[in-house]
Amino acid sequence: MLVHSRKGKWATWTVFFVLFLPLFALPLLVIVAASFAGHWSGAFPSDLTAEHYSAATRGESLQALTTSLLTALGASLIALAAGTWAALAAAALKRRGEGTSRLSRGCGRILDALFIMPVAVPSVVVGLAVLVAFSKPPVILNGTSTIVVLAHAILVTAFAYQSVSAAILRLDPAYEQAAASLGARPAYVLWRVKLPLLLPSLTAAAGLCFALSMGELSATMMLYPPDWTPLPVRIYAATDRGATFTGAALAVVLMGATLLVLFAVSRIRTRASYR
Amino acid sequence: MSSGIRTMDSGIRFDSVSVAYGKSVVLDSLDLTVEPGEVMALLGPSGSGKTTALRAVAGFVRPVSGRVFIGGRDVTALPPHRRGIGMVVQQYALFPHLRVEENVAFGLKARKTARADIPGRVADALEMTGMAAYAKRYPRELSGGQQQRVAIARALAIRPGVLLLDEPLSALDAQLRSGMLAELARLHRELPDVSILYVTHDQVEALTLADRIAVMDRARLRDCGTPQELYRAPRTAFTASFVGNANLLPVSVGVGSVSLGGAEVKVDTSGVAAGVSATLCVRPHLVGLGPGPNSLSGTVTEVQWRGATHRVLASVAGHSVKADVRELREPPALGSAVTLHFAPEDAVLLAAGVSDE
Numbered sequence: 001m002l003v004h005s006r007k008g009k010w011a012t013w014t015v016f017f018v019l020f021l022p023l024f025a026l027p028l029l030v031i032v033a034a035s036f037a038g039h040w041s042g043a044f045p046s047d048l049t050a051e052h053y054s055a056a057t058r059g060e061s062l063q064a065l066t067t068s069l070l071t072a073l074g075a076s077l078i079a080l081a082a083g084t085w086a087a088l089a090a091a092a093l094k095r096r097g098e099g100t101s102r103l104s105r106g107c108g109r110i111l112d113a114l115f116i117m118p119v120a121v122p123s124v125v126v127g128l129a130v131l132v133a134f135s136k137p138p139v140i141l142n143g144t145s146t147i148v149v150l151a152h153a154i155l156v157t158a159f160a161y162q163s164v165s166a167a168i169l170r171l172d173p174a175y176e177q178a179a180a181s182l183g184a185r186p187a188y189v190l191w192r193v194k195l196p197l198l199l200p201s202l203t204a205a206a207g208l209c210f211a212l213s214m215g216e217l218s219a220t221m222m223l224y225p226p227d228w229t230p231l232p233v234r235i236y237a238a239t240d241r242g243a244t245f246t247g248a249a250l251a252v253v254l255m256g257a258t259l260l261v262l263f264a265v266s267r268i269r270t271r272a273s274y275r
Numbered sequence: 276m277s278s279g280i281r282t283m284d285s286g287i288r289f290d291s292v293s294v295a296y297g298k299s300v301v302l303d304s305l306d307l308t309v310e311p312g313e314v315m316a317l318l319g320p321s322g323s324g325k326t327t328a329l330r331a332v333a334g335f336v337r338p339v340s341g342r343v344f345i346g347g348r349d350v351t352a353l354p355p356h357r358r359g360i361g362m363v364v365q366q367y368a369l370f371p372h373l374r375v376e377e378n379v380a381f382g383l384k385a386r387k388t389a390r391a392d393i394p395g396r397v398a399d400a401l402e403m404t405g406m407a408a409y410a411k412r413y414p415r416e417l418s419g420g421q422q423q424r425v426a427i428a429r430a431l432a433i434r435p436g437v438l439l440l441d442e443p444l445s446a447l448d449a450q451l452r453s454g455m456l457a458e459l460a461r462l463h464r465e466l467p468d469v470s471i472l473y474v475t476h477d478q479v480e481a482l483t484l485a486d487r488i489a490v491m492d493r494a495r496l497r498d499c500g501t502p503q504e505l506y507r508a509p510r511t512a513f514t515a516s517f518v519g520n521a522n523l524l525p526v527s528v529g530v531g532s533v534s535l536g537g538a539e540v541k542v543d544t545s546g547v548a549a550g551v552s553a554t555l556c557v558r559p560h561l562v563g564l565g566p567g568p569n570s571l572s573g574t575v576t577e578v579q580w581r582g583a584t585h586r587v588l589a590s591v592a593g594h595s596v597k598a599d600v601r602e603l604r605e606p607p608a609l610g611s612a613v614t615l616h617f618a619p620e621d622a623v624l625l626a627a628g629v630s631d632e
């Protein structure tokens with residue numbers, strides 16, 4: 001932040017500590033503290049132990065982590081592909097609409113609206129919709145891992161679509177035109193110019209989708225089969241049966257895994273961004 | 276390097292090309308031919324439709340009427356990538372994720388040039404623009420002038436028959452600009468078959484580089500001719516003032532002379548009927564201070580010192596006259612009386628009907 005005066009700096013830091021710490025950091029710290037707690041009856045936890053973690057990284061819990069990671073990976077890849085494709089198509093439709101065809105501009109807007117839907121509709125509703133739609137012929141996915149991945153993909157594609165759309169808007173059309181004037185067909189331009197230039201936004205979108213999918217609970221609850229239990233469901237189950245500290249340890253594992261993946265993605269992103 | 280490398284057709288022809296954005300017509304039935312090997316400058320004030328004309332050749336705007344030909348082939352309906360043009364836009368638009376050599380190779384790869392030929396042609400293009408030493412750099416590691424050379428190299432590498440340049444020097448400082456002008460002239464000598472359409476609003480660039488100049492104003496072509504024709508014998512008042520910043524004075528025509536606010540001035544009146552009103556056009560640097568063949572008396576309204584010259588503005592019979600004279604040791608005081616003169620052969624008379632007003 002560009003604050004130069006000494007007083008201003010102090011004020012900024014004060015606001016940061018007063019607002020940020022209690023609102024954002026403390027709850028997370030409490031979870032971490034709880035994950036080590038044997039008992040917690042006073043102001044601070046007591047009987048500190050690492051036992052919850054050994055439980056959280058073994059057997060079914062470990063499997064739940066893998067399930068979550070695979071689901072998030074699948075969902076974010078599908079979302080990235082579908083969202084990018086749709087965003088490119090919408091941008092092309094809206095641009096070609098310039099001056100001539102009102103219809104194509106309309107189609108572009110419809111795509112925009114379509115991809116806001118999963119954000120506007122509660123995820124419980126999306127989960128239910130997916131469940132109802134794929135529980136009877138012709139496509140029966142009920143009770144498979146596919147339906148979970150599919151639901152997650154539907155939920156997060158909207159975010160991929162929106163961040164890629166924004167990036168396409170910022171992309172200078174001069175690059176595309178320079179490429180076309182050099183004789184590059186549209187597919188070649190897409191592959192060699194547009195996608196490489198969009199890469200930083202694409203990885204950002206992928207990270208966002210991944211994180212959202214890792215934390216998804218409400219739609220998952222309706223859909224997950226017994227052999228495909230993502231971590232948030234296990235956290236919920238643990239808390240539900242009163243094992244709060246085990247739940248806390250699982251939550252910390254979930255948080256850690258997500259952060260680790262996001263960190264890796266951001267490393268790719270720094271390498272991919274050219275200024 | 277200069278012979279035997281042309282592969283694409285050269286020459287551009289606009290056949291009543293009109294372009295409109297919504298209801299506003301930004302190019303009004305343009306007729307213009309750029310011969311093979313010719314450098315045509317498209318000169319005009321901001322917003323006159325120069326870039327639009329260029330984009331119509333490149334295929335980025337579709338004319339509402341008229342046809343565009345490249346090398347005799349009607350390309351009006353062809354998408355940009357099938358037109359065989361080289362284009363350099365104002366912001367260069369070098370691909371930031373590719374090194375200089377990859378930028379230059381881009382068009383060759385896109386056109387599926389034989390893999391073995393690519394390095395040689397990239398090296399040729401970089402050599403020609405003096406950028407061979409920078410092949411491994413990224414565009415962000417180059418100065419503005421260097422980026423522009425790479426942009427030109429990238430456009431030349433595909434050996435287009437037609438090179439479109441949109442104010443390629445506008446981002447450069449004055450010194451670099453004159454250097455690049457010389458380089459462009461040299462490039463054109465090395466590639467004698469390429470037709471170049473060069474958009475600029477800078478008359479010096481146009482006069483220096485072009486074989487012919489097309490002057491545009493408000494979506495229309497106003498004038499077209501060699502630099503000498505446009506400069507010495509402009510056909511419209513707009514051309515006269517835009518190319519060379521001429522003095523334009525309304526006069527009434529007599530026989531062998533004209534009258535400017537009552538004063539007789541001798542000029543060549545052939546081609547203009549006696550008794551009509553016309554516009555007298557004299558370049559500021561051809562107007563001198565003191566009495567002479569055609570004397571005009573007025574009062575000094577402004578004196579600007581420009582280093583080697585002084586520009587004196589005087590009010591003559593209610594009209595402002597500019598005179599560029601060698602630096603004066605004692606510039607005239609504001610408001611003082613002054614006598615100006617010019618040689619009869621230095622003035623051009625424009626019949627009123629010719630001017631675009």
Ligand SMILES: Nc1ncnc2c1ncn2[C@@H]1O[C@H](COP(=O)(O)OP(=O)(O)OP(=O)(O)O)[C@@H](O)[C@H]1O
Binds near residue numbers: 296321322323325476
């Ligand atoms: N995409 C567009 N939509 C609407 N109007 C446009 C568009 N592009 C250009 N124009 C208009 O067309 C006219 C001509 O524009 P053009 O870019 O050809 O001017 P120019 O002669 O190149 O000017 P400059 O010297 O400033 O680059 C301008 O009045 C401009 O406002």
Ligand SMILES: [Mg+2]
Binds near residue numbers: 327
């Ligand atoms: Mg322009």
